[in-house]
Structures are given as structure tokens and as C-alpha cells.
């Protein structure tokens with residue numbers, strides 16, 4: 001499937017993004033309501049009411065004392081703008097961006113999140129459909145609870161990105177990359193910060209991790225080399241889902257770290273752009289340039305892996321200063337509103353991944369819930385861009401930002 005060069009020709013009813021504000025006020029005249037609250041900080045508590053304790057804690061929880069997660073949102077909140085006035089061009093905004101030669105209608109992507117069927121019966125399929133409607137990349141996780149084919153179908157002609165948890169065995173790695181290519185995924189995100197799951201006290205207290213319950217191993221069904229291994233043990237995903245699930249976890253979380261030189265293996269087996277996710281250190285960002293990567297995602301996995309790190313936004317500025325003109329820098333961890341998106345863009349990110357908030361939307365109302373959450377964030381972004389005097393994304397720079405006080 002050739003990749004489209006532009007996803008900006010989406011359904012006009014979504015544009016400009018600020019139109020959602022009018023739509024919502026209009027609903028009041030016809031006794032209608034949005035699927036659920038528009039208050040950013042109410043999505044999580046509302047989802048908590050609907051989810052099982054185990055599923056809720058799996059998503060809400062982070063590593064250790066959850067100090068990195070708190071630091072993510074605190075540090076983002078410290079980035080404040082000094083708005084411009086009398087800027088007539090800013091009365092309409094163009095939020096388009098270009099990543100790897102492809103145009104997108106807004107600088108927002110859907111973060112890779114595994115096991116989405118814990119949150120809604122349609123899981124990844126519902127979320128991928130939402131992203132496709134909005135013309136934004138859906139990054140399919142290696143730990144999905146839907147198959148590559150199901151997600152690809154739900155994406156339609158929407159942009160397909162695939163996130164790799166990098167197995168120990170190169171044959172399994174190559175087999176996953178081949179399956180993803182065959183299913184039409186064109187951009188590869190390789191997550192580096194999760195060689196094993198961290199110490200997560202909430203899940204340990206609940207004695208709960210999804211894989212032990214056979215959730216999150218659906219990608220293995222598309223991975224021939226892995227299925228061969230299972231056949232040699234007389235196991236199949238259909239007859240022995242739990243055993244196969246446990247083998248799968250060992251494969252995608254091998255507990256041993258690959259080295260930089262192995263990046264070449266990925267390059268040999270992937271034609272499109274390759275992006276490393278989980279970079280926080282400037283030295284690693286420089287290595288990514290040295291090894292010819294196309295992009296990096298400055299991320300600390302939402303504070304779910306290493307506890308005791310800096311806020312992800314604090315890592316962004318020095319990384320952009322060092323390598324921002326040499327590869328594409330994306331950002332995630334702690335983004336909760338449109339203004340948070342502006343904050344990361346002003347400090348140099350080219351686009352931003354939304355994580356937990358879309359998962360709460362999925363939990364509350366499936367595809368419509370994800371669309372609602374993303375449209376709220378995009379409308380907030382669009383309106384705040386205008387109020388601070390910006391017409392386009394490239395006008396956002398750190399000279400208008402006040403922080404580190």
C-alpha cells in the first residue's frame with residue numbers, strides 16, 4: 001500500500017479544530033450533550049468509576065513512588081507563555097505539520113498503548129478507527145490485544161505506524177517487521193525503555209499483569225518465526241493461549257539490552273522511517289544521529305518505567321538544542337491538554353503523542369470517546385494558539401516561553 005503524502009484532506013466537519021467549541025455550545029440549544037465531560041482532569045476519575053480495579057490501576061499506575069510521573073506534569077505546568085496581542089493573522093490557524101515527507105492536519109499522534117481490550121471490548125480497533133477519522137497517526141503497540149490485520153483494517157487509509165518491543169531473537173524481530181510491513185505499516189517506532197516491566201506497586205498489590213491473563217499477545221499470531229518456535233514446543237495460540245502468552249512476554253521483554261550496533265539489523269529490514277522512543281539523555285540523542293535514525297521520541301514512558309527521572313519536558317530542550325536540526329524530535333509523557341501540546345512544540349518538538357487521556361476516552365465511549373478526547377485537546381490547542389497570537393505551528397518558539405523559576 002503506497003503511503004499517502006497528505007492526511008490533511010480529512011472530513012471537513014472536524015476543521016478548523018476550534019469548531020468543536022461551537023458544536024458543543026450548539027448542543028445546548030437542542031438538548032444534546034457530548035459523550036462525556038469536556039473537563040481534562042475529569043476523564044481519569046470518570047474512567048475509574050467504569051473500570052475494574054485491576055485495569056484502572058494498570059493504566060493509572062506508574063513505577064515506584066510515581067515520582068517521575070508527577071514530575072512530568074509539574075514540569076510541563078511550569079512552562080508558561082507570554083502572549084502576543086494585535087495579531088490579526090492569528091484569527092485563523094493552520095495546525096498542519098509534516099513528518100517524514102507526509103502532511104498531517106495537527107501535531108498530535110496517538111501513543112502506542114498495549115492491551116486496549118482491557119479498556120473497551122473493541123480495544124485497538126476502536127482507537128485506530130478514531131485516529132483514522134481525524135487523519136492522525138495511530139501507533140500500534142507490539143503488546144496489542146488486537147491483531148495487525150484488525151488494526152490495519154480499522155485504520156483504513158489512515159496513517160499506520162508500528163511500535164516494536166525488540167525481541168532478543170533476531171529471527172523473531174525480522175518476522176515481526178515483515179508482518180508489519182505486509183499489513184501496511186510504514187513508520188517504525190522502537191521502544192528502548194522497557195526491557196522488562198518496572199516495579200509497579202499498584203499492580204503488585206493487585207497481583208495483576210495483563211499477560212498472565214492472555215491479554216496483549218495478539219501480535220504474536222502474525223509473527224511466523226515465533227509461531228514456528230511454539231510449534232516446535234507443540235503449542236499454538238488457539239489451544240494454549242496462556243503458555244503462548246508467557247513465551248511471548250519473554251520474547252518481547254527479553255530482559256537484556258540490545259546495543260547501538262544492532263540498529264543496523266532494523267535498518268536492513270525496514271524500508272520506512274525508524275524512530276527511537278524513550279530517549280531522555282542528550283548523549284543518546286547524539287547516538288541516534290550517529291546511527292542514522294530518522295527520529296526520536298523524548299519520552300519516559302509516562303513515568304511507568306524508571307522512577308526517579310527528570311520530567312520528560314525537562315529533557316526536551318537540551319536534546320533539541322543538540323540534535324533538533326539533524327533528526328525529527330517528537331515528545332510524550334504528561335501531555336493532558338492543548339496548551340501542553342503548545343508547550344512541547346515551543347520547546348522544539350515537531351509533534352506530540354497523547355497517551356493516557358485517549359485511553360480514558362476509549363474506556364468511556366470507544367471510538368466516539370477517543371474522538372471526543374482528541375477533539376477537546378485539539379480545540380484547546382487551536383484556540384490557545386490564537387489567543388497567544390500564533391497563526392501556524394512553526395511560529396511557536398521558546399523565545400515566548402518563561403520557565404525554570
Ligand SMILES: Cc1cc2nc3c(=O)[nH]c(=O)nc-3n(C[C@H](O)[C@H](O)[C@H](O)COP(=O)(O)O)c2cc1C
Pocket residue numbers: 058059060111112113114141142143144163191277299300301302303304332333334335354355356357
Ligand atoms: C496502559 C499503558 C500501556 C502502554 N503500552 C505501551 C506500549 O505497548 N508500547 C510503548 O512504547 N509504550 C507504551 N505505553 C507508554 C505510552 O506510549 C506513552 O509513552 C505514555 O503513555 C506517555 O505518558 P502519559 O500517558 O502519562 O502522557 C503505555 C502506557 C500506558 C499508560
Ligand SMILES: O=C(O)C(=O)c1ccccc1
Pocket residue numbers: 113114115143194210216301304
Ligand atoms: O505497561 C506499559 O507501560 C507497557 O508498555 C506495556 C507493556 C506490555 C503490555 C502492555 C503495556
